[in-house]
Amino acid sequence: MNPKQPIIYLPSSSSVHFLYYALIILLSYTRISFGGGNETDYQALTGVYCGKRHRRVTHVVLESQGLEGSLSPHVGNLSFLRDLWLGNNSFQGAIPRELGRLFRLRSLYLYQNKFNGTIQTNIFGCSNLQDLRLFYNELVRNIPKEISFLSKLTFLPLGHNKLTGGITPFLGNNTLMKLFSTSGNPLGRSIPDTLGHWKNLEIVSFVTSSLSGTIPYSIFNLSLLTNISFDDNHLTGPLPPSISNCSKLGVLDMSENKFSGKLTIDFAKLRDIRYTQLSNNIFESKEADQMNFIDSLKNCTKLEKLGLGNCKFQGVLPRSIGILSNQLHNLYLHENQLHGNLPTSIGNLVGLEMLSLFGNQFSGNIQSTIGNLQNLKVLGLYENQLSGQIPHAMGNLSMLLHLQLYSNMLEGVIPSSLGNCNHLLTLSLNDNKLNGKIPTQILQLSSLSLILDLSQNNLFGSLPQEVGDLKMLSELYLYENNLSGNIPSSLSGCATLSVLSLEGNLFQGTIPPSLISLKALEELDVSRNNLSGQLPKFLEQLKLLEYLNLSYNDFEGEVPMLGVFANSSAFSIMGNSRICGGVIELGLPNCKETKDNTKRNPLFVIVILSASSLFIIACLAYAWYKNKSKRQPSQSATSERFMKVSYNQILKATDGFSEANLIRNGGFSSVYKGILDDRFIAIKVIHLQNRGAQRSFMRECEAWRNIRHRNLLKIITSCSSVDFQGNDFKALVYEFMSNGSLHAASALDYIHNHCEPTIVHSDLKPSNILLDDDMVTHVGDFGLARFLGTTSYQNNSTGIRGTIGYVAPEYGIGNEMTSSGDVYSFGILLLEVMTRKPPTDNIFNEGLSLHTFVSMALPDHVMDVIDVNILNAYQEDDIFMQNKEANVKKIEECLASILKIGVSCTLDFPSQRMSTKEVVHELKHILDIFQNI
Incomplete structure (x- = not known):
């Protein structure tokens, strides 16, 4: 049964009160209130369904409702319950043992809450359970072997808890398993051979699970596997050639491990492979044909990403690199020991958007065929031994965002054709032997x-x-x-x-x-x-x-x-x-x-x-x-630029962290205003006692280390010290923004499209977007940021968190963080600014949301939803009033266009939303119209 389809059966007042009673049992410890009367009972029971035959509760669907408190043990009395969906709320405490009584239960969704304690061993009483989702909680200790008694279990995502004790071999008895994930748990130990019994397995993810040892060969005999993600562990040994048996494989991620020896996978059998990430391993071999595996990739016509960076590969790059899939977007071969000329055949990879070859020993000229890669956005050839001139054809790369050729032996003049690369954000040609004058063309980019x-x-x-x-x-x-x-x-x-x-x-x-x-x-x-x-x-x-x-x-x-x-x-x-x-x-x-x-x-x-x-x-x-200048100037300058501050200085700057200086309070931090060296500052004090706060601090430091943009909040320094009681103390010091918060788009476009790696903000909301004295917007608070395309700790922290109303709906079902989630949050912000209604306004219930509220007003009733103050502000202008009728029409058209952007950004499906690049383009066009009114 699909819980979204049935209608609550309410034939009489007694049925209403029975359901009301059932819900009170279920949520008796949660913070929720109901009014009196049948109608309010009915409204309160949205998401609770009962069967027509027995008139008993069969389905409870209360995901993403902002519920808090503990889950009542009386839930075990709902003996006809088949689906219990409570994901993406704020439940805490232990999972009730009484759930084990629900023998009819088929799906149990408790993901993304704050449940702690252990996974109860009497869960085996739910003998019909097929789908158990417990990811993103605070569960501890072992995965109980009693789960192996659930013979019908097919989906078991346990990621991002605190589970230890390894993967129990008894799980091999769950032979119907299709999806299994332990990502983000400190499990430890090795992968049991018994997992090879899962003949129906399609997706397996052990990302950042502290696993060691070798991978059992039996796992790669599972012919239905489509996704294998074992990255960021301590796995060793050669990669088994039997991986080739997984003929349906689409994703293979073995990066950030200690795999060694010659790479012997026959990729020719993996015709559906889209994503291969093997970076940061030790595939060290003295054999001359070490890179010949590239030849076997020619039949992988769906390949989009190939990550082979920092793997100690040696030898020359074979010419067959040029016959890879024209769908290949990302090619990473950086930080290896490859030498010889760059194959001219690279120019055949016309689908490439990122080519990363830096940190090798490539020599010879950059061939003019590089100019064929007209979709290329990032070209990293730095720190090699390339010589000769920069080819004039490099100017054909009109989509290029970052061109990095530094630390080579390039000579001759800088080609004026680079002036055709009119999307360039970064141009680094330093530490070469270039001569001649600086072309004016690149100064006009x-x-x-x-x-x-x-x-x-x-x-x-x-x-x-x-x-x-x-x-x-x-x-x-x-x-x-x-x-x-x-x-x-x-x-x-x-x-x-x-x-x-x-x-x-x-x-x-x-x-x-x-x-x-x-x-x-x-x-x-x-x-x-x-x-x-x-x-x-x-x-x-x-x-x-x-x-x-x-x-x-x-x-x-x-x-x-x-x-x-x-x-x-x-x-x-x-x-x-x-x-x-x-x-x-x-x-x-x-x-x-x-x-x-x-x-x-x-x-x-x-x-x-x-x-x-x-x-x-x-x-x-x-x-x-x-000696100093051999280092990267931005890094050395940064180290000199940041001042050092002590706990005592911050204590004095905030007047002892007084409430009068408190700007806002959050789960991971509190923000205070203060004065330091006669300068107004904002100080973000990290709540280190709260789980996840330390990771949030490190993640935010890493974000600020990698990004700089005029519409991003300016960080002054950080403080890592101890307080006067000897407790650890960490804080971030920012420029103080005197005009409060509002919205921004250019900064999002920068972190999504012009950063390497791409950054997802994850918590875009009004309080994180600030205005300075000149009313310039600055995006801040990168404590929940995610770095896409990397395997560093930033991506592996536990808990997808955000703010209700601004979080993209796909995060509620456990989807990965993407830039589309930020687009959704920005769209909500845009609609809130234009309507002056937050997404949590009381009018938004019974299926009505901020998105639908605005979309129903388009295109003919725009002024019914627009904040009246926007138009009133223009009517105070004398020049505006001289041609009022025409100007009002233009403004209404502009406002309608802005609302359309907001609606497009907040569509349910991520693939249907606008990109930040498109948003910035459209908003700039609208701004041009506004400025001419």
């Missing part, structure tokens, strides 16, 4: 918003004025070249620039005062140039500037004392002999003494006395710098 790195080459000539066209760029690295002329004043157009690195060139003249407009600038390094003139006092007005290096130029005059100049460890001015003043730690003479001494001492005397010592200091500094 308005898409460049993350990194442009041309450092450590032999580029010469001036920095073109067109550099000011990079209005969205965050980081610009041009250090260690032979660039000359003046620093162009047009750099002031780079309004979002946070890092500007020009050191080690031949720039002359002054630092243009127009750079005062770079309000987002955090790091500025112009050291080791020929700059002169007065020390630029205007730099003290850049409030975000945290690192400044003016060393080894010819600046003169007084050192300012405000802003970045107030902290002697935040800036360097050595090698400028004609400066004075500044903070006392610098040890410079005051400016009056300098003037007097200059009158008394001839210039040549000063030069003679200081030249030798300055030369020695300069040589030491240069040697230190060369």
Whole structure:
């Protein structure tokens, strides 16, 4: 029986009260209230069904209802119950032993709650049970062997609990098993051979289960298997060639283990394989034909992803790589020991979106056939030994988002054709032997918003004025070249620039005062140039500037004392002999003494006395710098940039964590406002005593380490210390957003489409989207973020959590986190902003949701649901009122378009929703119309 189809049979008032009584028994300890009368009884019993024959409760379907408390043991009295679905609520406490009385029960859904204790051994009393879903709870100890008595059991997902004691061999008796998962449990031990008895098994997942030993060969004789996920364990030995027997296999994930030896799988038999991930293993072999398994993949016409990174593969990459499936989107061969030329046949893989070959020993030229990969979005060839010129055909890659060719031996000029890659976000050509001038075409790529790195080459000539066209760029690295002329004043157009690195060139003249407009600038390094003139006092007005290096130029005059100049460890001015003043730690003479001494001492005397010592200091500094610059500039700069704060400083900043400073409270953390070094900040104090909080802290730190965008909340630093009682203390310090919270789309587009790996926010809601003084939106709180396409701890934390009303419906049935879930949450936010009704508003019941409320108003009744304040705001404008009728019509059309976006984002099926890229495109189009009204 499908519980969504039957209608509650209510022939009389007595039947109503019987069902009412049954529900009270079931939920007697939950926080739920009912009114009086038959009608309210009926409304309260939505989701409770009874049979027509016995008029007894047969189905209870109360998933995702926000229910709390413990589950009553009286539930065992519902002896006719066949389906009990209570998933995605907040039940806690032990699972009642009395459930074992329900011998008619066929499906039991208790997933995604807070149940603790053990899985009760008397569960075997539910002899007809077919589907038992307990994933995402807090269950402990062993998987009871009594489950093996459930002879009809076919679905058993136990993932993301705290189960230990290994996988009991007795489970091999459940011969009808189709799906079994223990992912995210610290089970330990090895995989029992008896699981090979599951002849009906289709999906098996042991992700992050602390399993060790070898995989029993019997498992790979299960011919119906479609999904094998054993990643992130301690499994050893060679991968059995019998994997080839699983002819229906679509997903094979064995990454993050210790598999070794030669890879001998015959992929030719796996014609349905779509996803193969074997990265981060030790397939080390001295045999010359180590990579020949690639040949057997040519018949896998459905292959979409092939992950072979960091596996210690040696040898050359065979030409047969070019005859793989045209459906192949992702190819990972990075961090191996592959050498020789890149096969020209790679240009045949026209479906590729990501090609990751970095960290090998590839040599020779990059062939022009690379230009055939016109769907490519990420190309990582860095840290190899590639030589020759960058092919002009690289400009054909018009969909490219990230181009990383750094740390090779490439030479010649930078091809102007790269200006055709008008979606580029990152261009890294540093640490090569490139020469010539910087092409103006790449400086006119308005898409460049993350990194442009041309450092450590032999580029010469001036920095073109067109550099000011990079209005969205965050980081610009041009250090260690032979660039000359003046620093162009047009750099002031780079309004979002946070890092500007020009050191080690031949720039002359002054630092243009127009750079005062770079309000987002955090790091500025112009050291080791020929700059002169007065020390630029205007730099003290850049409030975000945290690192400044003016060393080894010819600046003169007084050192300012405000802003970045107030902290002697935040800036360097050595090698400028004609400066004075500044903070006392610098040890410079005051400016009056300098003037007097200059009158008394001839210039040549000063030069003679200081030249030798300055030369020695300069040589030491240069040697230190060369060693430092070999590291990634963004990493080194980051380590210098973050200040250190103690528990005591945070305690004082928040006035002892007073309630007056409390902004909001959550399960994993509390957020306080405070003042630190005369700067308003927001401090997120982690509740380490709560389960999952430590993982949330680590996940958020990892997210902030990997991302940077103007619409993401700015993190200042973190604190990992102990309090005055000796307890662990962890906190994150953010920029304070003074104007509360609202919504954003560009930041979502960035983390979904322009980050590697892709990040899913997982908890998008109004309180996590903040407005600064300039009403610019910033997305924050990455404590529940997921990193797609990786096997690091971020993906393996227990519990899919979110906020009721904003969580995508597919998460309620245990689906994996995807960017479509963020799209759903954003759509709800968008509809809430436009209607001023939260998704949990009291009007949304009996099947009416925020989504249906708006969709029913489209297209002719838009103004019936729109917040009246939106239109009223425009009617206060005199210019608007001069052509009111036409303008009102335009606005209504725009509002309707926005609502359509929100409705499209909140469709039930993820595949039907818009992508964040499409959302941003449509919203920008609507904004253009608004601005012309």
